[in-house]
Amino acid sequence: xxxxxxxxxxxxxxxxxxxxxxxxxxxxxxxxxxxxxxxxxxxxxxxxxxxxxxxxxxxxxxxxxxxxxxxxxxxxxxxxxxxxxxxxxxxxxxxxxxxxxxxxxxxxxxxxxxxxxxxxxxxxxxxxxxxxxxxxxxxxxxxxxxxxxxxxxxxxxxxxxxxxxxxxxxxxxxxxxxxxxxxxxxxxxxxxxxxxxxxxxxxxxxxxxxxxxxxxxxxxxxxxxxxxxxxxxxxxxxxxxxxxxx
Amino acid sequence: xxxxxxxxxxxxxxxxxxxxxxxxxxxxxxxxxxxxxxxxxxxxxxxxxxxxxxxxxxxxxxxxxxxxxxxxxxxxxxxxxxxxxxxxxxxxxxxxxxxxxxxxxxxxxxxxxxxxxxxxxxxxxxxxxxxxxxxxxxxxxxxxxxxxxxxxxxxxxxxxxxxxxxxxxxxxxxxxxxxxxxxxxxxxxxxxxxxxxxxxxxxxxxxxxxxxxxxxxxxxxxxxxxxxxxxxxxxxxxxxxxxxxxxxxxxxxxxxxxxxxxxxxxxxxxxxxxxxxxxxxxxxxxxxxxxxxxxxx
Numbered sequence: 333x334x335x336x337x338x339x340x341x342x343x344x345x346x347x348x349x350x351x352x353x354x355x356x357x358x359x360x361x362x363x364x365x366x367x368x369x370x371x372x373x374x375x376x377x378x379x380x381x382x383x384x385x386x387x388x389x390x391x392x393x394x395x396x397x398x399x400x401x402x403x404x405x406x407x408x409x410x411x412x413x414x415x416x417x418x419x420x421x422x423x424x425x426x427x428x429x430x431x432x433x434x435x436x437x438x439x440x441x442x443x444x445x446x447x448x449x450x451x452x453x454x455x456x457x458x459x460x461x462x463x464x465x466x467x468x469x470x471x472x473x474x475x476x477x478x479x480x481x482x483x484x485x486x487x488x489x490x491x492x493x494x495x496x497x498x499x500x501x502x503x504x505x506x507x508x509x510x511x512x513x514x515x516x517x518x519x520x521x522x523x524x525x526x527x528x529x530x531x532x533x534x535x536x537x538x539x540x541x542x543x544x545x546x547x548x549x550x551x552x553x554x555x556x557x558x559x560x561x562x563x564x565x566x567x568x569x570x571x572x573x574x575x576x577x578x
Numbered sequence: 579x580x581x582x583x584x585x586x587x588x589x590x591x592x593x594x595x596x597x598x599x600x601x602x603x604x605x606x607x608x609x610x611x612x613x614x615x616x617x618x619x620x621x622x623x624x625x626x627x628x629x630x631x632x633x634x635x636x637x638x639x640x641x642x643x644x645x646x647x648x649x650x651x652x653x654x655x656x657x658x659x660x661x662x663x664x665x666x667x668x669x670x671x672x673x674x675x676x677x678x679x680x681x682x683x684x685x686x687x688x689x690x691x692x693x694x695x696x697x698x699x700x701x702x703x704x705x706x707x708x709x710x711x712x713x714x715x716x717x718x719x720x721x722x723x724x725x726x727x728x729x730x731x732x733x734x735x736x737x738x739x740x741x742x743x744x745x746x747x748x749x750x751x752x753x754x755x756x757x758x759x760x761x762x763x764x765x766x767x768x769x770x771x772x773x774x775x776x777x778x779x780x781x782x783x784x785x786x787x788x789x790x791x792x793x794x795x796x797x798x799x800x801x802x803x804x805x806x807x808x809x810x811x812x813x814x815x816x817x818x819x820x821x822x823x824x825x826x827x828x829x830x831x832x833x834x835x836x837x838x839x840x841x842x843x844x845x846x847x848x849x850x851x852x853x854x855x856x857x858x859x860x861x862x863x864x865x866x867x868x869x870x871x872x873x874x875x
Binding site: 430437527 | 728733734738739742743745746747753755756757758765769770771772
């Protein structure tokens with residue numbers, strides 16, 4: 333094919349000087365980790381609350397949670413990101429919209445990506461939490477109420493802690509997904525890992541080295557996450573439930 | 579067993595020989611044999627090469643390509659020459675020329691030294707400068723006015739490199755936003771996120787013409803670089819290159835190219851009847867007087 337492999341391209345100085353391409357990749361990893369982890373916190377918080385609401389007796393609250401899930405799970409992630417970044421500031425009163433557009437572009441890109449990924453993944457976490465609560469035997473809720481706990485107390489002390497211990501494996505894959513999905517942030521200009529890889533291609537004309545490096549780094553990130561979640565799973569699994577037979 | 583192997587060898591040779599022959603013969607020879615020339619075109623490089631409202635390929639570069647097609651037909655003394663049109667993107671255009679899918683690509687392709695290692699370029703058809711699109715009321719007149727402000731450009735372009743470099747060297751503290759394509763860059767500008775959009779001036783004119791109120795915007799600033807667009811063809815085919823070069827050069831010196839220029843840059847163009855309002859620059863006048871195929875960077 334006549335392709336010239338140049339693996340040392342990563343150690344060359346960037347055109348604007350003062351840094352090498354490795355530094356670009358490293359800042360890319362920092363942004364990927366920062367945006368994914370902060371979005372994950374939002375996803376867990378929103379997903380837990382909504383997941384509980386999906387199972388409460390009140391029809392209104394169940395409806396609110398159902399609408400949230402349907403909206404955020406059925407609209408493509410890329411479209412959601414464009415709505416948060418381009419459309420929302422125009423819909424707000426112009427004074428607030430202009431204030432948002434006036435802050436540093438990097439902060440705008442970061443916040444839009446964080447909120448978008450967080451709420452998108454939150455809808456998926458919500459369904460996991462609902463499934464976790466649904467998988468508990470009816471007797472648990474009944475026993476807790478019979479002991480004199482109120483409904484919120486029953487959720488707080490009995491149902492939710494149990495549900496979370498059961499759904500650690502599906503939550504692991506949501507966590508891995510949020511890291512991979514964070515690559516959409518490159519479309520609004522946030523220079524995370526995928527964007528740095530593409531930029532490396534533009535600047536060095538060495539596409540294969542750049543994308544191989546980016547691919548391996550995503551794999552490495554996710555292997556680390558999987559390792560951490562294995563530990564969490566080992567410590568939190570409930571004896572007598574699926575996956576804890578040994 | 580032997581017979582089988584023999585058959586296999588013959589079959590392979592039968593497949594390989596025409597492929598080799600095709601490789602060795604020049605483009606003109608191939609066109610003569612097949613009676614067909616393959617043109618590569620763009621889908622939305624307004625007004626260079628794009629689809630109009632009837633899904634026909636039109637544009638400044640396409641008109642020049644069709645003049646070349648006529649010249650090829652005359653040169654080969656063909657009664658009929660079929661034109662096969664293949665849409666290309668900025669990612670696949672070079673491989674498609676190299677592997678023989680298309681014989682000539684006229685769109686908005688910059689002729690630079692990097693690309694000359696892989697393909698060959700015709701006489702330059704257009705010269706762009708990288709400048710700024712800004713709101714008239716913003717007070718931005720040139721690059722120094724951008725210090726400390728938000729500026730947008732399209733990712734992966736020459737403009738992106740130039741503005742980042744300028745930011746570092748002159749310590750201008752600009753916040754540079756890299757959008758994914760020209761449409762998104764303009765959206766960033768129009769929505770007020772950036773005070774200026776840096777890009778090739780001809781493409782800026784195309785974006786300006788699409789604005790909700792074009793009269794509020796203008797193209798300003800000293801050009802930071804010049805780029806020469808050319809038609810692309812396979813390397814090492816001097817006979818075809820000479821024909822393409824001579825045809826385009828003749829169109830320029832005879833005034834035909836200037837007519838085509840006025841049609842696409844100073845009159846309303848399809849599909850929306852927009853007018854680029856981009857008069858012939860000094861560099862373009864010089865090019866029309868002395869056509870050449872030099873890369874400018």
